Amino acid sequence: MNTIFKALSHPVRRQIVVMLRGGPMSSGQIAEAFDMAWPSVTAHLKVLRRADLVDAERDGTSIRYRLKISAAEEAMAFLIEMFGSASGVASREQTLREESEPA
């Protein structure tokens, strides 16, 4: 649980999660999207992997990262438990869409 929130506490990592929502991506594709050195992105991916928010598998010469929702559901359950039921949450789903802050 700790690792999940920690992982999501960095804007780059949340952005990666957002991107993977559209389907699996290679490490290189992800790295390209950010104005930072590739190894830095790799480090972020490592954090996400340790939090079990993504998994990775080799695909030929590249490595494909893919979203895993199970861990995120835990975080969601925590929030629901802490801050009340999901009432009104669906309506906020709209408001949130512009999140995606860049690095």
Next chain:
Amino acid sequence: MNTIFKALSHPVRRQIVVMLRGGPMSSGQIAEAFDMAWPSVTAHLKVLRRADLVDAERDGTSIRYRLKISAAEEAMAFLIEMFGSASGVASREQTLREESEPA
């Protein structure tokens, strides 16, 4: 949004949130609950306040901290947005612990 996840990324701060779920508490009451120096707890409360997860008001000689759910709902909405639709979230509240149904 960043501050919210950052705030929730520390176990002590999540614990404080849990405690405040049961109603407002004074700074001293909160500090007592942890095996750490009071100023350290104060620092955590500051982080929670900056994340707008709690607010504080003076009550005579002490200061009462109280949970604010609005910011938490944003975080929840983010998770819902990222890891699946809101469909079934309420019902999932029950079954989340063991189940890990794929998206």
Next chain:
DNA sequence: ACTGTAATTAGATTTATGCCTAATTGCAAC
């Protein structure tokens, strides 16, 4: 085996967190 591309690991540096003790502020009661 050699070369080129994909990705990670290693190592170093800077900045941010988390913790402590000591000093300070705010209020209440005397």
Next chain:
DNA sequence: GTTGCAATTAGGCATAAATCTAATTACAGT
């Protein structure tokens, strides 16, 4: 106004996080 308790701020220190460049590993194609 001074004493006492509640709480925060200040200052210092140790560990962790985020970033970079350089070196390394892994695979594909030749």
